[in-house]
Amino acid sequence: MAAIQVNHLSKSYGSFQAVDDISFEVEAGTVFALLGRNGAGKTTTMELLTGFQRPDAGSVRVLGLDPLRDRAQVRGNVGIMLQEAGFFPDLTAGQTVEIWRDFTPAARPASEALELAGLTAKAKTKVRQLSGGEKRRLDLALALLGRPDVLFLDEPTTGMDPEARRDVWEVVRDLAARGTTVLLTTHYLEEAQQLATNLAIMDRGRIVVGGDMAETLAARVGRVSFELPSVVQPGELPLLATVRGKVAVVQAADPDLAAQTLLGWASARGLRLRGLEVRTASLEDLFLELAHNGETAQNSTTTRDGRA
Template identity: 90%
Template sequence: MTAIQVNHVSKSYGRFQAVNDISFEVEAGTVFALLGRNGAGKTTTFELLTGFQKPDTGSVRVLGLDPIRDRAQVRGNVGIMLQEAGFFPDLTAGQTVEIWRDFTPAARPASEALELAGLTAKAKTKVRQLSGGEKRRLDLALALLGRPDVLFLDEPTTGMDPEARRNIWEVVRDLAARGTTVLLTTHYLEEAQQLATNLAIMDRGEIAVGGDMAETLAARVGRVSFELPSVIHPGELPLPATVRGRLAMVQAADPGLAAQTLLGWASERGLRLRGLEVRTASLEDLFLELAQNTEISQNDAPARSDGPARSGDARA
C-alpha cells in the first residue's frame, strides 16, 4: 500500500520557485529519505506533506487523504517531529509528555514514550536542564505518543552524540518493521544510508535523483586507492588511474574486482600496494557529485536579471 503520494507538486513564494513539479511515492512500512542542500526545497516539501503549506499545483496524499482538507483525520494518524518545538522550560520531561497526552487520542503511556526515546532516566529533569540532543529525544517521544501510521522526522538526531544517534536509528528501524511509514530529512548522509530503503535528493526545487537506495548506489562507481610504488609509472598499472603525488585512485563499478586485479598484478611483480583502500559508492559521494554538477551548471548559466531572491527563499 502507498502511504504517501506526491503528484506533480509545485510551490512558489513570489517569484521564487521553491518546489517545481515533483512526484514521488512512499510505500507503507518503509523509511524514505528526503535529502538536499540548504535551499534545495526539502523544507517546503516537508511542510506540504504535513499540511503546513498548500501546494500551488498538484496533489499531496497521506494515507489517501489531503493533509489540508482532511487535516483532523490525517493528524490523528501521523506523528510529526519538527526541527524545533516549543517547550515550557520549568516542566519536567515526564510532565511535558503527560500534558501532551491530553491532546493525543489513544496515546501511549508516558513511560512508554519516554522509554522509546531513551529518556526514562530524564523523566524528572526539567526541560531547561536537558541537553540539545535530549530535547530532540523529547520531540521524538511526543511524535510517537499517538502510535502514528506515518511518522515525519525533520533532522531527528541533530545535537545527539553517536551512541544516542544509533539508539534512535534502532527505534526507527523497529517502527518500520512494525509497519510505520517514516519520512525523514537529515543532513547526516550516513543516517539516511543506514535507515532508508528509498530516497529523493532535491536540487533547486526539483528531484535530481530518486528511487531505491541500494539500486541508486549500485549504479554509481566505487573506487580503489593506494600508494603508487616508487618504481612504477602510472601507465604500467593494469587499470586506468588518477594519480596525485604518490596517491593513485582507480574508479570502478565493481571496486572489489578492481582491487583483486591490482593485487594480482602487484603480486606477479613482487610489489606491495601500501595504504590500499576499497570503497563502494556512498550516498556522500553521490551528494557531492550532484553538488559539484550544480555549481558547474550555475557557473555556466547566464546571469539572471529578475532581481535578488525574496525573504521567502529561506523557507526552501
C-alpha cells in the same frame, strides 16, 4: 499500497520557487529519505505533506487522505517531528509528555514514549536543563505518542552524540519493521544510507535523483586507493589511475574486481600495494557529485547570461 503520494507538487513564495513540480511515492512500512542542501526545498515539502502549507499546484495524499481537507483524520494517524518545537522550559520532560498526552488520542503511556526516545533517566529534568540532543529526543517522544502509522522526521538527530543517534536509528528501524511508514530529512548522509530503502535528492525545488537506495548507489562508480610503489610509474598500472602525491586512485563500477586485478598484477611483479582501500559508492559520493554538477551548471548559466 503507497502510504504517501506526491503528484506534481509545487509551492512558491513570491518569485522564489521552493518546490517545483515534484512527484514521488512512499510505500507503507518503509523508510524514505528526502535529501538536499539547505534551501533545496526539503522543509517546505515536509510542511506540504503535513498540512502546514497549502500547495500552489499538484496534490498530496497521506494514507489516501488530503492533509488539508482531511486534517483531523490525518493528524490522528501521523506523528510529526519538525526541526523546532516549542516547550515550556520549566516543565520536566515527563510533565511535557503527560500534557501532550491530553491532546493525543489513544496515546502511549508517558513512560513508554520516554523509554522509546531514550529519556527515561531525564523524566524529572526540566526542559531548560536538557541538552540540544535531549530536546530532539523529547521531540521524538511526542511524535511517537499516538502510535502513528506515518512518521515525519525533519532532521531527527541534530545535536545528538553518536551513541544517541544510533539509538534513534534502532527505534526507526523497529518502527518500520512493525509497519510504520517513515519519511525523514537529514544532513547526516550515513544516517540516510543506514535507514532508508528509497530516497529523493532535491536541488532548487526539484528532485534530481530518486528511487531505490541500493540500486541508485549500485549505478555509481566506486574506487580503489593505495600507495603507488616508488618503482612504478602510473602508466604501468593495469588500470587507469589518478595519482595525488603518493596515493593512486582507480575509479571502477566494480571496485572489488578492480582490486583483484591490481593485486594480481602486483603479485606477479613481487610488489605490495600498501594502504589498499576498496570503497563502493556511498551516498556522500553521490551527494557531492550532484552538488559539484549543480554548481558547474549554475556557473555555466551565469557565464552565458553575462552576469557575475
